[in-house]
Amino acid sequence: xxxxxxxxxxxxxxxxxxxxxxxxxxxxxxxxxxxxxxxxxxxxxxxxxxxxxxxxxxxxxxxxxxxxxxxxxxxxxxxxxxxxxxxxxxxxxxxxxxxxxxxxxxxxxxxxxxxxxxxxxxxxxxxxxxxxxxxxxxxxxxxxxxxxxxxxxx
Amino acid sequence: xxxxxxxxxxxxxxxxxxxxxxxxxxxxxxxxxxxxxxxxxxxxxxxxxxxxxxxxxxxxxxxxxxxxxxxxxxxxxxxxxxxxxxxxxxxxxxxxxxxxxxxxxxxxxxxxxxxxxxxxxxxxxxxxxxxxxxxxxxxxxxxxxxxxxxxxxxxxxxxxxxxxxxxxxxxxxxxxxxxxxxxxxxxxxxxxxxxxxxxxxxxxxxxxxxxxxxxxxxxxxxxxxxxxxxxxxxxxxxxxxxxxxxxxxxxxxxxxxxxxxxxxxxxxxxxxxxxxxxxxxxxxxxxxxxxxxxxxxxxxxxxxxxxxxxxxxxxxxxxxxxxxxxxxxxxxxxxxxxxxxxxxxxxxxxxxxxxxxxxxxxxxxxxxxxxxxxxxxxxxxxxxxxxxxxxxxxxxxxxxxxxxxxxxxxxxxxxxxxxxxxxxxxxxxxxxxxxxxxxxxxxxxxxxxxxxxxxxxxxxxxxxxxxxxxxxxxxxxxxxxxxxxxxxxxxxxxxxxxxxxxxxxxxxxxxxxxxxxxxxxxxxxxxxxxxxxxxxxxxxxxxxxxxxxxxxxxxxxxxxxxxxxxxxxxxxxxxxxxxxxxxxxxxxxxxxxxxxxxxxxxxxxxxxxxxxxxxxxxxxxxxxxxxxxxxxxxxxxxxxxxxxxxxxxxxxxxxxxxxxxxxxxxxxxxxxxxxxxxxxxxxxxxxxxxxxxxxxxxxxxxxxxxxxxxxxxxxxxxxxxxxxxxxxxxxxxxxxxxxxxxxxxxxxxxxxxxxxxxxxxxxxxxxxxxxxxxxxxxxxxxxxxxxxxxxxx
Ligand code: FES
Ligand code: FES
Numbered sequence: 034x035x036x037x038x039x040x041x042x043x044x045x046x047x048x049x050x051x052x053x054x055x056x057x058x059x060x061x062x063x064x065x066x067x068x069x070x071x072x073x074x075x076x077x078x079x080x081x082x083x084x085x086x087x088x089x090x091x092x093x094x095x096x097x098x099x100x101x102x103x104x105x106x107x108x109x110x111x112x113x114x115x116x117x118x119x120x121x122x123x124x125x126x127x128x129x130x131x132x133x134x135x136x137x138x139x140x141x142x143x144x145x146x147x148x149x150x151x152x153x154x155x156x157x158x159x160x161x162x163x164x165x166x167x168x169x170x171x172x173x174x175x176x177x178x179x180x181x182x183x184x185x186x187x
Numbered sequence: 188x189x190x191x192x193x194x195x196x197x198x199x200x201x202x203x204x205x206x207x208x209x210x211x212x213x214x215x216x217x218x219x220x221x222x223x224x225x226x227x228x229x230x231x232x233x234x235x236x237x238x239x240x241x242x243x244x245x246x247x248x249x250x251x252x253x254x255x256x257x258x259x260x261x262x263x264x265x266x267x268x269x270x271x272x273x274x275x276x277x278x279x280x281x282x283x284x285x286x287x288x289x290x291x292x293x294x295x296x297x298x299x300x301x302x303x304x305x306x307x308x309x310x311x312x313x314x315x316x317x318x319x320x321x322x323x324x325x326x327x328x329x330x331x332x333x334x335x336x337x338x339x340x341x342x343x344x345x346x347x348x349x350x351x352x353x354x355x356x357x358x359x360x361x362x363x364x365x366x367x368x369x370x371x372x373x374x375x376x377x378x379x380x381x382x383x384x385x386x387x388x389x390x391x392x393x394x395x396x397x398x399x400x401x402x403x404x405x406x407x408x409x410x411x412x413x414x415x416x417x418x419x420x421x422x423x424x425x426x427x428x429x430x431x432x433x434x435x436x437x438x439x440x441x442x443x444x445x446x447x448x449x450x451x452x453x454x455x456x457x458x459x460x461x462x463x464x465x466x467x468x469x470x471x472x473x474x475x476x477x478x479x480x481x482x483x484x485x486x487x488x489x490x491x492x493x494x495x496x497x498x499x500x501x502x503x504x505x506x507x508x509x510x511x512x513x514x515x516x517x518x519x520x521x522x523x524x525x526x527x528x529x530x531x532x533x534x535x536x537x538x539x540x541x542x543x544x545x546x547x548x549x550x551x552x553x554x555x556x557x558x559x560x561x562x563x564x565x566x567x568x569x570x571x572x573x574x575x576x577x578x579x580x581x582x583x584x585x586x587x588x589x590x591x592x593x594x595x596x597x598x599x600x601x602x603x604x605x606x607x608x609x610x611x612x613x614x615x616x617x618x619x620x621x622x623x624x625x626x627x628x629x630x631x632x633x634x635x636x637x638x639x640x641x642x643x644x645x646x647x648x649x650x651x652x653x654x655x656x657x658x659x660x661x662x663x664x665x666x667x668x669x670x671x672x673x674x675x676x677x678x679x680x681x682x683x684x685x686x687x688x689x690x691x692x693x694x695x696x697x698x699x700x701x702x703x704x705x706x707x708x709x710x711x712x713x714x715x716x717x718x719x720x721x722x723x724x725x726x727x728x729x730x731x732x733x734x735x736x737x738x739x740x741x742x743x744x745x746x747x748x749x750x751x752x753x754x755x756x757x758x759x760x761x762x763x764x765x766x767x768x769x770x771x772x773x774x775x776x777x778x779x780x781x782x783x784x785x786x787x788x789x790x791x792x793x794x795x796x797x798x799x800x801x802x803x804x805x806x807x808x809x810x811x812x813x814x815x816x817x818x819x820x821x822x823x824x825x826x827x828x829x830x831x832x833x834x835x836x837x838x839x840x841x842x843x844x845x846x847x848x849x850x851x852x853x854x855x856x857x858x859x860x861x862x863x864x865x866x867x868x869x870x871x872x873x874x875x876x877x878x879x880x881x882x883x884x885x886x887x888x889x890x891x892x893x894x895x896x897x898x899x900x901x902x903x904x905x906x907x908x909x910x911x912x913x914x915x916x917x918x919x920x921x922x923x924x925x926x927x928x929x930x931x932x933x934x935x936x937x938x939x940x941x942x943x944x945x946x947x948x949x950x951x952x953x954x955x956x957x958x959x960x961x962x963x964x965x966x967x968x969x970x971x972x973x974x975x976x977x978x979x980x
Contacts, residue, residue, distance in 0.1 A: 051314070067219035068212015070444075072392045073477040077899035080392060108212035117210070125206040128863050131871060132697030133209030134392040134444030140210060155912070162907035166899070168392050168445050169697045171874030171936075172907040174867060 037097045041066070042110025050097055056090075057081045059097035060107060068108040068137045072166065079165030082138040082145075083107045089145035091164070108137035111144065120144050120182040129178035131169035139165050143179045153183040196710035200863035203702045204716070205695070214442045217396040217411050222470040225398070226255050228460055229316035230473070231306040231323055232482065233298035236332035236554040236892020237345060240296050240325060243306065248322035253315030256467050257323070258307045258459065260293040268292060268462060271453060272427045273519035274419075274670040277357045277528050277550065285357035285550065288348025290518040292428070292455045292462075298327070299347055299517035300554050301893055302482025304455045309467055313474075332554040332892040336491050336514050339553050347517055347552035356515055356550040357524065361532040362605050367545035370506030374497035378580040384568045385959045386489035386514065386885035387878075388902055389561050391696075393444020394475040395454065395484065399461030403468070407435050410461040414440040414724075415450045415694050416734020419671070421726050423453045423521070430462045440724040443696035447875070448560035449484045450696065451736050452521040456483075481897045486885050487561020489514035490527065490568050496576045502586045504595045506543035507535060509572065513558075515550050520559035524550060529607075529667050530565025530655075530737075536604035537573035538615040538651045538829060539595040544605045554892045560736065562875055562937040566654040574650040574942035579955065588946070589623060592651050607667075608655055610827050612920040613855060615651060621916050622649070622831040622853040631835070644838040645848075648946025649831060652939035656931030657742030657826035657924070674821035675739070676732050677747035679708070679755050681814035683800040685793035686718040689751075692732015693744035694724050698933065699864040700740060706860055707745055707927075711752050713779025714792055730817075738931030741860065742826045746925045750818035758799075758814060763790050765805035766798055824924040828931050830854035832873070832939040836947040843967030845881055845948055851914045852939065857922040857930035865932045866915055872936020873913055878905040879937070880944035884960050903960070 037054075038047035041064060048063040060066050060083065071093055072080035081093040084106040111118045120143045123129065130136040139162075146161050147153065158176050167175060195201050208214050245257045271290040278284055293304050306323055310316035331345040333354055338344055340353045347354050371377060397412040408431045414420050417438040425433040443450060460471045475483075491512045497505040513527030532546040577595075581588040593616060602610040623629075631647050638645040658664070661672030678690040689708055693700055705719040722728050735744070756776055763781040764771040773784045779792040790798075798804050802812035835849045852869055859865050882903040886895040896902040921928035941959060948961045957969055 053314075061219075062221070065221070066212070067216075068214070070216070070393070071218075071474075071476075072394070073899055075477065075898045075900055078392065078477075108210075112211055121210040124210050125202055128203070128867050130206060130209055131699070131867055132391070132393065132445040133205070133214050133442065134216065136209050137212050159907040159910075166392065166904050166906065168390055168447070168875075168904070169871045170867060171870035171872075171905075171913065172910055173870040173913055176907060176912070 037101055039100050039103050039105055041105045042107060052098060054097045055093055056095045056097045056100050057092035060092060066107050066109050070134055070137060072134065077166065079142060080135050080138040082141040084141060084145060089142050108141060111140065118144065119185045120147065123178040123182035123185065127174050127178040127181055129170065129175040135165060135167040139167065139175055143182065146179065147183045147186055151183065151187060153180060155180065195706060195716040197706060197860050199706070199861065201702055201706055201716065201861055203699050204705060205699065205701045216393055216442045216444055217398065217413050218474045220398050220411055222398065222400065225470040225472050226309045226311060226467060227313040227316050228471050228473040229308045229313060229320050230304050230456060231308065231320040233294065233301060233303040233305055235298055235327055235329050236301050236334060237330045238298050238327040239330060240294060240298065241328055242326045244324040245306065247324065248308065248319040251315070251319040251322055253311035254319045255309045255311065256463070258293065258463055260291055260295040263292050264295060267429065269428045271455065272423060273521060273524050275522055275525035276668040276670065277359055277524040278668065279358045280360040285524055286351040287519055288350050288552065292458050300556050302556060303517065307459045307463065309463060309471055334553055334555060334887050334892045335889045336489065336512055336551070336553065339551050340549065347554055351552055354552045356519070356552055359528050359548045359550065360546065362545040363543060364545045367506045367508050367543040370543040371497045371508065374505050375500040376498045376584065378496045378498065378576060378583055380494050380576045380579050380956065382492045382494060382572055382575060383958050384488045384490040384571055385879060387487040387561055387883050388481055388885045389447045389449035389484055389487060390480065390904060391445030391447055391449055394477060394480045395450065395456065396474040397457035397460045398470055398472040399464035400470045401465035407437060408461050408464065409437045409439065410457060411439045411441060412457040413443050413450050414438065415443065415446040415696060415736055417694065417724055418692060418726055418732045419734055420453050424458060424461065428458055430458065438726045440694055446696045447562040448487065448564055448736060451734065452485050452559055477899065478897055481902065482894060483556060485520045485557045485559035486516065487558065488568060489558050492572055494572050494576045496580055498580060498584065502584050502591050502594050504539055504541050507541055509535060509546040511546065511548045513548055513550050514553055514555065516553060516555050516557035518557050520557035523557060523559040525669065526560050526565045527568070531569050533607045534566050534569035534653065534655060535573060535606055536608065537570065538597060538653050540597045541605065555887050562872065563934040564737065566934065567938045567941060570650065570652045570938050571942045574652065575945060578648065578946040588649060589619060589628070592619060609824060611824055611923050613827060613829050614918060614920050615829060617918045618829065618831040618853040618855055619651060621918055622833045622851050625853065625914055625916055626833045626835060626849055626851040638837055642840065644840055644951040645835065646947040646949070646951025647833065647835045648943050648950055649833045650939050650943035650946065651831050652935070653827055653829040654934060654938050655825040656738035656828055656934070657822050658737040658739045659825055660823060661821050671733065672821065673733055674819050675743040675747045676730065676817065676819050677744070677751045678815065678817040679748065679751040681755065681796050681799070683797050685714065685796035687712065687714065688720045688722055689748060690722045690729045691744055691748065692729055692734065693740040694735040696735070698735065698740060698868070699861065703860045703864060704745060704748060707748060708752065712792060713777070738828070738933040741929040742922070742925050742931050743820060743822050745927055745929065746822070747818050747820035749926045750820050751816045754816035754818065755814060758816065759795055761810055762799055762805050763795055766790060822925060826857070826922050826924060826930040828854065828856050828935055830935065830939060832943040834940070834943040834947045836944070836951055838948070838951045838966060840970055843963035843970065845961060845966060847877065847911045849914065850911055852936065853916040853918060854932065854935050855918045855920055855930070856932045857919065858928040859917070868932045869915055869936045870913055872934060873940045874905050874910055875937040876940025877910060877944060879959055880941040881960050881962065882909060
């Protein structure tokens with residue numbers, strides 16, 4: 034066991050964990066932030082995406098220890114001061130979610146995507162969502178929501 | 188106020204009430220639950236498709252760090268627990284009931300598929316449980332396995348269950364054999380087609396999970412689990428497995444991350460967790476990982492069929508005969524026997540006036556995971572068969588595919604098919620015309636030659652589908668072998684302050700019931716949407732319900748709410764009559780206000796609600812205080828959503844890659860409560876249909892029975908860049924069989940789209956058939972084998 038410390042959603046967070054603890058386990062089990070989900074065991078589905086030092090990361094693919102000292106943002110921390118992020122709003126407005134299980138990862142991926150590529154088109158969005166699987170929506174409204182949010186944020 | 192109500196009313200694209208919690212990470216899925224002192228379960232699974240268990244030695248594992256207990260099939264049997272059941276009994280054509288092998292919760296002496304449950308390790312942490320499972324010493328005698336569907340009925344193939352010779356569970360038939368033979372005898376043309384309906388693995392994004400608890404003081408068991416129908420789970424666990432009596436067992440299905448059928452069924456894992464919670468005296472949590480989901484969630488489809496269609500010289504259909512072998516897997520799952528029979532054979536008339544149909548289905552066991560309902564369940568298989576053979580008939584007769592369909596559409600209703608169903612309403616030509624218009628069918632030839640000039644192959648294909656939803660009239664399904672009734676319940680509780688809780692037996696796992704059901708109630712009672720709370724998924728709160736599958740929650744679940752609202756309104760009017768000193772016949776209820784006809788007397792909804800509970804203003808000897816009503820609604824018929832999907836593809840002959848250039852879906856769902864949500868359901872269904880047609884395939888090694896496609900590295904899930912934007916349209920014939928006129932929309936996309944896509948792909952390639960999924964490799968191979976012939980011509 035060893036102590037891992039980082040900043041999560043703006044607050045200091047630390048716990049004594051086994052070295053093999055994944056970042057997603059640290060977030061869900063140690064911190065009780067269960068908005069970040071686990072949908073696979075092969076780093077394919079993207080349900081677990083969070084931001085580590087401002088970049089989208091699959092938190093099932095990273096040890097908690099590797100995030101030592103990092104700034105981590107999870108879905109719970111995205112709505113700054115209680116105001117929904119434009120991407121969150123767009124997912125609701127355009128019905129970009131059904132069961133909601135892929136949604137936190139989709140939203141965190143989309144926020145990072147819009148930051149990296151402010152001028153988005155449909156093809157780019159579809160390409161960039163390669164690492165996020167949704168079984169419910171057929172992606173149609175997810176793509177629509179991301180394009181709308183990127184317009185809104187320009 | 189009334190303006191606001193209208194904007195939230197029936198037919199409006201109201202944004203979903205449930206979204207806030209999901210977009211902020213505040214959903215409550217089963218794996219999000221953590222209990223004090225909880226333990227973790229891990230299941231040791233069979234590495235063999237078929238083996239005899241000679242012995243299991245758990246002694247080393249039991250001494251491993253963190254281990255609390257280890258359970259095997261012996262413990263389960265010694266405790267007198269029953270096995271898992273199939274809730275539908277199918278009778279073979281010789282009159283004998285289907286042949287059912289035992290389905291133990293943990294294997295006793297035989298394992299029957301890779302992933303079968305051998306032991307449950309309960310430990311302080313998941314890592315401990317996993318590590319200890321590796322220390323269990325199981326002595327297996329590996330046996331030959333029955334894997335391939337095409338050979339599993341051979342005499343020399345290994346037996347899955349001694350009860351079922353030739354691995355045949357049932358040999359079922361439907362329709363009229365003699366009439367069908369006569370139809371074929373007078374036919375001018377017979378079109379024949381062999382079809383494979385590929386095995387699919389459902390893959391709801393939330394893996395199955397469970398947490399079982401036992402309270403020693405009350406003797407009450409609680410199971411939180413990923414279920415589409417928690418009451419049915421409780422009934423099965425109580426009445427058949429015998430975990431606990433119904434009144435001592437609470438089952439909760441909190442937020443559930445998608446189901447698509449796979450979470451209807453009662454599985455070994457949750458059963459073992461709740462049963463063993465009492466044994467270890469602590470909560471037991473299990474969360475499946477994706478690999479376990481691939482191995483042990485019930486799979487879907489997996490049919491081999493031969494179909495023949497008889498036509499007269501004008502292209503009028505005379506008869507259809509079908510022989511299907513349907514894979515049931517190693518054990519019968521909760522509803523598996525109904526899927527390739529009553530949910531399949533009954534839809535073989537499609538949208539067509541087909542005077543004679545005869546279908547035979549052999550349900551067979553194999554040493555693979557159980558196969559049960561997956562989005563559409565039987566109806567996609569039927570639609571695929573009908574729409575592929577109709578398309579083939581069009582090509583062979585030279586009649587345009589749209590024209591051939593038109594010539595054979597059913598045009599008068601009600602229409603009795605030769606296979607049980609009585610279609611109540613529809614206008615099939617309307618959706619065909621709308622879809623052809625939307626895809627510019629006339630312009631296809633020009634687009635095809637333009638593509639050819641770029642060296643690409645274009646194809647177009649359509650599918651005129653029908654499905655039976657709104658499952659189902661209880662007496663009817665009972666006569667066909669169902670072990671349950673398929674009504675739905677609702678309870679409307681009006682609180683003294685006028686806000687409303689609606690308890691429903693339907694379960695939402697993505698469908699948006701919290702919004703659509705509230706739209707119905709809010710518009711009927713004239714209250715804001717936010718004053719209506721939809722309660723579901725907890726056997727402690729909702730008395731009973733049959734759950735959500737088969738696109739039944741609108742047609743059946745909401746109809747139950749309508750019935751309860753009728754009672755609420757009737758009682759409220761009686762109270763209003765007393766309060767306003769008028770005759771009850773003169774009370775008008777509109778926009779949340781009670782008025783007395785011809786006077787200016789009025790009473791607001793909130794005043795009435797309060798008065799119902801103070802009970803000061805009416806004689807409580809005549810009218811009971813309070814305002815709460817329940818209803819059980821049993822449908823009078825199935826509902827028949829129908830429509831036309833058309834797909835246009837472009838194939839790159841160099842790579843074999845198929846690109847869907849345009850996909851048009853025109854559907855008739857009857858009354859639509861929330862078009863935004865309905866469109867979302869269609870999108871998701873089409874995506875799964877495209878997955879089946881082009882990408883997804885659950886494959887077992889035919890010799891070893893190992894699952895070859897056991898992860899997202901090998902099983903090709905549709906991703907955003909595999910799919911196009913969808914063009915949707917709607918036509919409407921109101922369903923006469925329920926009070927709202929709804930038909931159901933959840934499965935249409937998955938049912939309609941595969942044949943449209945394969946019709947388009949075979950059109951582009953100029954070939955008769957291609958097996959699903961039409962992967963680039965298969966398309967390329969088809970091009971290579973077609974090429975020399977083309978060159979020779
Ligand atoms: S859980 Fe991280 S990619 Fe699937
Ligand atoms: S909304 Fe259910 S998986 Fe995406």
